[in-house]
Amino acid sequence: MKVLVAVASRHGSTREIGEAVGEVLRRSGHRAEVADPDDVDGLEPYDAVILGSAIYVGRWAASARAMVDRLAHGLAARPVWLFSSGPVGTPPAPEGQPEELASVMSRTGARGHRTFAGRLDTAGLGVAERAVVALVRAQEGDYRRWPEIEDWARHVAADLHAEEIRTARVAW
Numbered sequence: 001m002k003v004l005v006a007v008a009s010r011h012g013s014t015r016e017i018g019e020a021v022g023e024v025l026r027r028s029g030h031r032a033e034v035a036d037p038d039d040v041d042g043l044e045p046y047d048a049v050i051l052g053s054a055i056y057v058g059r060w061a062a063s064a065r066a067m068v069d070r071l072a073h074g075l076a077a078r079p080v081w082l083f084s085s086g087p088v089g090t091p092p093a094p095e096g097q098p099e100e101l102a103s104v105m106s107r108t109g110a111r112g113h114r115t116f117a118g119r120l121d122t123a124g125l126g127v128a129e130r131a132v133v134a135l136v137r138a139q140e141g142d143y144r145r146w147p148e149i150e151d152w153a154r155h156v157a158a159d160l161h162a163e164e165i166r167t168a169r170v171a172w
């Protein structure tokens with residue numbers, strides 16, 4: 001299947017998660033393209049979509065939310081999975097889902113959502129971001145667990161193969 005992996009990332013770490021997901025899909029026999037949500041004009045070329053976003057102050061990025069608004073019908077007509085990335089530290093914090101997750105799940109009919117731990121590199125942050133990080137005492141470091149991310153992507157890839165078989169049966 002041809003899969004769009006659309007990823008909203010401010011400082012690059014969620015984008016790298018999306019690239020890893022795309023790589024697993026390709027190794028599993030799918031075609032995968034990784035893109036910024038702002039660059040997605042339409043979903044016609046794609047059979048399925050994975051949409052991911054970094055979490056900032058409890059919310060998904062504006063570009064991911066805008067893509068859901070813009071392409072809600074196309075998303076609802078395709079298999080969709082969602083992921084978020086944000087919690088940092090040991091154990092990863094904060095817990096809890098992004099504010100708009102329930103609404104995005106229901107509007108897209110998403111088959112699943114996973115939150116992955118993120119990366120915090122204070123050297124790359126702006127002044128306002130540093131103030132928030134200091135306020136909540138967030139722990140610097142890279143907490144992404146690649147085996148967990150790859151395992152999730154393998155499950156999605158397997159579901160997509162099952163979907164291919166179902167679609168082929170209906171076509172007969």
Ligand SMILES: Cc1cc2nc3c(=O)[nH]c(=O)nc-3n(C[C@H](O)[C@H](O)[C@H](O)COP(=O)(O)O)c2cc1C
Pocket residue numbers: 008009010011012013014015054055056057058059085086087088093094117118119120121125128129130132133
């Ligand atoms: C200002 C600021 C606010 C953040 N707020 C949250 C939050 O509410 N929930 C969360 O899980 N992570 C939060 N994070 C952590 C980021 O989501 C995490 O660093 C993520 O990996 C960043 O992804 P990116 O590199 O793709 O932008 C915050 C980070 C910053 C700098």
